[in-house]
Amino acid sequence: MASSFAPQIRIPATYMRGGTSKGVFFRLQDLPEAARVPGRARDALLLRVIGSPDPYGKQIDGMGAATSSTSKTVILSKSERPGHDVDYLFGQVSIDQPFVDWSGNCGNLSAAVGPFAITNGLVDAIRVPRDGVAVVRIWQANIGKTIVAHVPMAGGAVQETGGFELDGVTFPAAEVQLEFMDPAAEEEGAGGAMFPTGRLVDELEVPGVGTLRATMINAGIPTVFVEAQAVGYTGTELQDAINGDARALAVFEAIRAHGALKMGLIGDIAEAAKRQHTPKVAFVAPPKDYTASSGKAVRGADIDLLVRALSMGKLHHAMMGTAAVAIGTAAAIPGTLVNLAAGGGERAAVRFGHPSGTLRVGAEARKSGGEWVVTKALMSRSARVLMEGWVRVPGDSF
Structure with a gap:
């Protein structure tokens, strides 16, 4: 008798560490069609990828690792915005509740956006040197801000190994310098003010x-x-x-x-x-x-x-x-x-x-x-690909 259960589908994905966080990275074009736009299907897919909601709080049946630093997803696409290379959308996945929070950026994973974008063809080849430093202009879509990443290159590939040490990360890696341009966040209801109440204290x-x-x-x-x-x-x-x-x-x-x-x-x-x-x-x-x-x-x-x-x-x-x-x-x-x-x-x-x-x-x-x-604002982090290939989810989960 034929099974009534939906088979698993596989979606191209990369598991990356960025700074002191890690998450599952996708190209927008690789997502199932229903998840290429914001909404219920996208949220349901990302929840299932990460293994949430999990009343046990462990995310055993997904890619999450039961902390806010590891319950993260990223969607990237080639940018059509002038002066930018890639659009970066970040989803913070709740561990025990059925929701994805899209209200802010992840600064740590920002360090992995440039390397992923270069490796996955989202940055025009003419802008990427064979050796030296590639400057990747990122549009942070959650908060409408520009981030400039300085990504080291060696032999035509992103350099991931190096001697840069970051407290909270066990092993050294290559340094990625980040510039967060005009960092005062434009939040709905806050009028875009750096100090929304008008006071420093x-x-x-x-x-x-x-x-x-x-x-x-x-x-x-x-x-x-x-x-x-x-x-x-x-x-x-x-x-x-x-x-x-x-x-x-x-x-x-x-x-x-x-x-x-x-x-x-x-x-x-x-x-x-x-x-x-x-x-x-x-x-x-x-x-x-x-x-x-x-x-x-x-x-x-x-x-x-x-x-x-x-x-x-x-x-x-x-x-x-x-x-x-x-x-x-x-x-x-x-x-x-x-x-x-x-x-x-x-x-x-x-x-x-x-x-x-x-x-x-x-x-x-x-x-x-x-x-x-x-x-x-300026800060140095590092990033590294941990695994790449496909992530699998039941086909009826989103």
């Missing part, structure tokens, strides 16, 4: 928590910064100190939700549950010594400040690339909580401590008409 009222000083910024990704000591922390915490504490996670989610409301990202507090990717919430503190998750000692004298950030409801194991852009941007503007934690004053770059070690991020800031303008 706000009094944020959070029922059940209290009134906290907060810097709320749209740069790289909308982010709510609070002071570590105000929420009972030192800024040296590692993942287990917070992710195993249900009360702490609830406090940070409340801060995030009320920050989203004050930033104009949502109209009602209930909407925050379906918008988990943005905004991020982070806490900052002046520099001090601590031991990173690898066991490596981080000296307070070697860093400018401490930052811990939450992603998709959990403390991140290192730092989201987009949040690093927010950190660099806020640090460059005197008077923000990030800037004050770093000692105040004007600065073009900061090195901050995160759970896995340290990261340096720069920003070009200037005053124009009495308002601060940040023209670009």
